[in-house]
Amino acid sequence: MKIEGFKYHGTNQAFYATYKDGAWDEGVMSDSIFFEISSVAVALQYGQSVFEGLKAYRTKNNDVLLFRPDANAKRLKGSCERLLIPPVPEELFIKAIKQVVDANRDLVPSYESKGSLYIRPFVIGTETVMGVRSANEFLFGVIATPVGSYFKDGFNPISLTTTPYDRAAPNGLGHVKTGANYAASLYPKHLAKQKGFDDCLYLDPKTHTKVDETGATNIIAITKDNQFVTPQSKSILPSITNQSLQMIAKKYLGMDVIHRDIPLHELKDFEEIGACGTAAVITPISRIHHEGEEFTFESYEKLHKLYDLLQGIQYGDVKDEFGWVIKV
Numbered sequence: 001m002k003i004e005g006f007k008y009h010g011t012n013q014a015f016y017a018t019y020k021d022g023a024w025d026e027g028v029m030s031d032s033i034f035f036e037i038s039s040v041a042v043a044l045q046y047g048q049s050v051f052e053g054l055k056a057y058r059t060k061n062n063d064v065l066l067f068r069p070d071a072n073a074k075r076l077k078g079s080c081e082r083l084l085i086p087p088v089p090e091e092l093f094i095k096a097i098k099q100v101v102d103a104n105r106d107l108v109p110s111y112e113s114k115g116s117l118y119i120r121p122f123v124i125g126t127e128t129v130m131g132v133r134s135a136n137e138f139l140f141g142v143i144a145t146p147v148g149s150y151f152k153d154g155f156n157p158i159s160l161t162t163t164p165y166d167r168a169a170p171n172g173l174g175h176v177k178t179g180a181n182y183a184a185s186l187y188p189k190h191l192a193k194q195k196g197f198d199d200c201l202y203l204d205p206k207t208h209t210k211v212d213e214t215g216a217t218n219i220i221a222i223t224k225d226n227q228f229v230t231p232q233s234k235s236i237l238p239s240i241t242n243q244s245l246q247m248i249a250k251k252y253l254g255m256d257v258i259h260r261d262i263p264l265h266e267l268k269d270f271e272e273i274g275a276c277g278t279a280a281v282i283t284p285i286s287r288i289h290h291e292g293e294e295f296t297f298e299s300y301e302k303l304h305k306l307y308d309l310l311q312g313i314q315y316g317d318v319k320d321e322f323g324w325v326i327k328v
């Protein structure tokens with residue numbers, strides 16, 4: 001069966017561990033995605049919540065592969081530190097992910113469908129607290145569900161519009177995977193969709209002159225002379241997909257990888273522009289609208305090569321020379 005879209009399509013089992021009296025317990029499996037929580041838990045009232053997103057893929061031989069869970073464990077640690085949450089030890093994180101994938105093995109979509117099992121680890125402050133302060137009790141959960149494409153099905157271009165709103169502040173939480181950034185993105189995305197765009201493109205929050213990212217993906221830009229350019233910004237999430245693509249671009253396509261500011265007006269000089277992330281993989285961008293100005297992109301050749309190589313590694317068709325995939 002083909003799984004349509006990036007939606008919750010059910011689960012078999014989830015994992016929950018709790019932090020109390022200064023330590024994480026070993027956690028338990030549960031057949032429910034529901035749990036009881038205080039109405040005044042810090043996560044609900046003050047947004048003390050961080051999360052991750054990664055995927056498991058079914059290969060042609062019916063194996064199930066995880067892609068770089070160690071990188072997600074490290075990013076979650078950074079997010080926890082910024083939100084004053086006790087970091088989840090990497091061993092506990094990896095153990096939980098493997099247990100959840102194993103318990104949901106039958107839900108990993110078939111190789112042919114090109115779907116995947118999306119895994120959502122999260123940590124929330126659960127203590128009942130009235131004044132603004134960090135919780136002393138936390139829940140680490142991992143749920144998983146089969147998903148299809150985030151944007152359009154397959155390798156199909158999308159259109160974006162810039163927005164006068166910001167998802168993050170200049171010295172805020174943009175580099176952290178926390179609920180607040182996504183709450184801030186709901187309204188601008190709604191407005192972009194109302195105007196017929198697939199999503200909005202955030203500009204750097206300090207000057208509004210440079211490209212940052214979308215609400216769920218980094219931006220990559222390819223030049224005519226084989227450069228792979230991606231924004232250098234403190235307010236974007238360090239994307240594991242982007243970092244992986246940079247290594248693929250260097251090794252397999254001989255590209256120069258450059259981290260730098262991308263002034264908006266420079267968009268017209270790029271040959272190809274893409275949005276990348278775990279959910280979106282690489283989605284080519286055909287059009288970016290900015291205050292009455294249009295930037296259009298017709299070529300997706302290099303992006304397509306990058307997409308095929310990345311997905312090839314993730315689905316076990318291309319030899320993993322980086323040590324990224326783990327069989328569960």
Ligand SMILES: Cc1ncc(COP(=O)(O)O)c(C=O)c1O
Pocket residue numbers: 053213214215216217218236237238239240241242276277278279
């Ligand atoms: C704001 C934002 N940027 C970029 C990404 C892409 O990151 P990754 O490639 O690690 O999924 C995500 C998704 O996690 C995101 O939410």
